[in-house]
Amino acid sequence: MTRLSELGESHVLERILSHNRSGSQVIIGPGDDAAVTAVDGNLVSTADMLVENEDFTRAWLDWSRLGTKAAAQNLSDVCVMGAKPHGLLVSLAVPDSTKIEDLEALFAGIVAEAARAGEELGCEVPVIGGDLSSSGLIVIAITALGTVGDHAAITRSGAQPGDSIYLAGTIGRAAAGLDLLFAGVDGDAEVARNDPQLDESLTELITTQLAPQPDYAAVLQMREASAMIDVSDGLSTDLGRVAAASGVHAGIDRASLQDLIDPLLPAAQHLVGSIEGVEPDEGTAGAASEAEELALSWVLNGGEDHGFVASSGQFDTPPVGWRRIGEMRVGSGVSLDGVPVPTSGFSHFGK
Amino acid sequence: MTRLSELGESHVLERILSHNRSGSQVIIGPGDDAAVTAVDGNLVSTADMLVENEDFTRAWLDWSRLGTKAAAQNLSDVCVMGAKPHGLLVSLAVPDSTKIEDLEALFAGIVAEAARAGEELGCEVPVIGGDLSSSGLIVIAITALGTVGDHAAITRSGAQPGDSIYLAGTIGRAAAGLDLLFAGVDGDAEVARNDPQLDESLTELITTQLAPQPDYAAVLQMREASAMIDVSDGLSTDLGRVAAASGVHAGIDRASLQDLIDPLLPAAQHLVGSIEGVEPDEGTAGAASEAEELALSWVLNGGEDHGFVASSGQFDTPPVGWRRIGEMRVGSGVSLDGVPVPTSGFSHFGK
Structure with a gap:
């Protein structure tokens, strides 16, 4: 069992990113100041944050499932616009005392749910960037990106009487x-x-x-x-x-x-x-x-x-x-x- | 002086978004499940999070400046890739007891810094999406998006001896x-x-x-x-x-x-x-x-x-x-x- 404070930021990042997948749209992935990706069509973007004690508590904490939940709530917002997911940006803040295995489970949960969405929709959904910091509270902020091709995005405002x-x-x-x-x-x-x-x-x-x-x-x-x-x-x-x-x-x-x-x-x-x-x-x-x-x-x-x-x-x-x-x-x-x-x-x- | 707990989420959002600017690239802005924007060229994306007690403390807290800082650190990561900023996604978690005026100052600080970047670089940089939740700690998670046109993105890896x-x-x-x-x-x-x-x-x-x-x-x-x-x-x-x-x-x-x-x-x-x-x-x-x-x-x-x-x-x-x-x-x-x-x-x- 190794805690993050014993590893340092760069080793923590290396361990986490070993769970990531890539995608053919990725020109520059995690590791530079920003990611560069090839976008086909209009861009769809959404962001959601899970904060400890507001959206979950330690008593219920299963790190992998927390990753699933954080990814799912963002990916569903992209998909429901009629878009295909394109990639995720994942910002994590966790306590210094967090075990590296737990943080890896969280990240792997995110990656797995993104991969599941990609398999269902026929696209690749890598984590293309993000941020990692320490904090007293666990915070997971995800931005999900997607693209809409030929057809327009589906909004909330097009319903007609009789539908x-x-x-x-x-x-x-x-x-x-x-x-x-x-x-x-x-x-x-x-x-x-x-x-x-x-x-x-x-x-x-x-x-x-x-x-x-x-x-x-x-x-x-x-x-x-x-x-x-x-x-x-x-x-x-x-x-x-x-x-x-x-x-x-x-x-x-x-x-x-x-x-x-x-x-x-x-x-x-x-x-x-x-x-x-x-x-x-x-x-x-x-x-x-x-x-x-x-x-x-x-x-x-x-x-x-x-x-x-x-x-x-x-x-x-x-x-x-x-x-x-x-x-x-x-x-x-x-x-x-x-x-x-x-x-x-x-x-x-x-x- | 009105606290967020007296207003409710939808009124808080309305107050905040009154400070936002739009941009000609925005097809669907804040308010749907996700934003839709027209992207010209490859997409540049980066995310950064500021967490209270880790990146700032209440003792130093000036809400407007915190907005400036949060926006600047993301916008600079986009610009340094040789990209033009395209938009921001802003996720905020603040205590229930926060004054609406303070949250507005934070958001306005973000919007103003994004506008400054846009004026310097000849582009519009609206806030196109985000998330708002309550939390014991103040958390600001921003994703900055940008585009690179004709020329390739500038990375960390191209320096040559003699440069x-x-x-x-x-x-x-x-x-x-x-x-x-x-x-x-x-x-x-x-x-x-x-x-x-x-x-x-x-x-x-x-x-x-x-x-x-x-x-x-x-x-x-x-x-x-x-x-x-x-x-x-x-x-x-x-x-x-x-x-x-x-x-x-x-x-x-x-x-x-x-x-x-x-x-x-x-x-x-x-x-x-x-x-x-x-x-x-x-x-x-x-x-x-x-x-x-x-x-x-x-x-x-x-x-x-x-x-x-x-x-x-x-x-x-x-x-x-x-x-x-x-x-x-x-x-x-x-x-x-x-x-x-x-x-x-x-x-x-x-x-």
Whole structure:
């Protein structure tokens, strides 16, 4: 076990970069003042930062999964514009006392998720630059770059009344995982799998929270979408953003969400049971309904699975990887079976 | 005075982005999942992060200058590749209790420095994306993008024996400013200017540390340089990097540095005097020599002014904005008047 303070910056960088992949677009990679890459088409760029104690805690810390999560949330933002990822810039700040093996696991997690996106989309996604510094708190700031070729980028603002609303991937699972973590269910799936008390389905939800795996390839089926967004802050919030940007109303069919809700019921029952301490002989119906409500709220308001939502008027049946969950109409806001849904999900700074 | 926690994320973003500029290359700016921009030529990209307590402290905190510094250190890395800046992605994490006016000053500082680079180089440099989150520590992670057109990017590896070594801008001033700050000289120039005890020259050095202003335009005179680097970690270290990457020896002439050293002598004398408590009647010659040594060490080993060093065999007299400071020779390493100079400057993680 070697700590970073025993290695020095240049050796730490060497160890980390040994996990990197290259790409044919890279003219000058990490090691100079800046990277130089050959870009084909318009450039797509996005940046996201994960900060310890705000976005994760040491109690849940699995370095490799943290890398997966950091990469996934940036790559999904690039892909959902209809773009192919081009490369990542990775800035890391970690404590001096960090083990080099942990930092390598973090970086390798980033590289692996970028490679997965590249395999799904037929492109290479190397880490082309970044920064490394020491800090009391762990901070991971990633910029993901991508390119859009012949067709224009897909924005939030093109949805039309009459368009169907489609979902790829899952929603609600990461939010369920977060509530399980907050309730003290152990975040380390390896430990959890050895604990017969814990249902495997619960540990899988935690894994979705800690290391989401967006269905990047699904975007390829939606290149002609009128609008598309990454569900990072919750279906209600993110669909609300599309509705606001496009000047339409987004009507969700509750029935279309049922097979996203059902797999979350064991976790919801686990939490409702443990919080309420409901006796089996009394109030079982009440607890079941409460669990159903909790599962629905995860699906409606939970982000971080990085499912994708798109609108299109072009399909009779949803393309592979997508399900129809509603329709855009004249108006504003979001509704569930006609009942308005609040669109203010997670917000930094309290409101 | 309004704190971020009273405003909520969307209003905070609105306030910040009111300070942003746009650019004709921007197809989709901040507000969607990712930005889309039109790139002309190959892409140049670099990322740097400033972390509170590692790169600055609250005691020195001037939000606007912090923005200047964060932008300058990224923009200089793009420019020194021979590229024109294209845009910035800015990820900020600040405490909930931060005043909105302070966060606006930070962002406006970034925007102003990007605009200054754009004016010097004839391009527009908007903030095209980023991220905002709350955190116990202030973190500023910036990615700077640029483009290189007809000519290839300038790297660290093209220096040839016989090339002259040139410097643009200053070196040593930010390091002197840092030592003054560590010695308790107040970092706020406004306060300092009202304090007759403090020489204006000292406060200017502190300003260089807190808000360096690289001479971006100088790069335009060095487009045919064989190698170029931003002096961020110190002349010895960064010239050492060029020497290592190019497989040459970099010989510095001490005499060429004298008019960089001289303006630092008052600060060096101030610090040597306050540290040593030297009596005027004894050891004055010793203190003077110690001050000269300190000033030389700032010039040789201090980074963060973001001066630029380049090598070229093409000029009889240095181009405007540049001075000749030595020559590349066969060999390796760096020397000052023939005496080897250590090339291991600032390093994170202790070594």
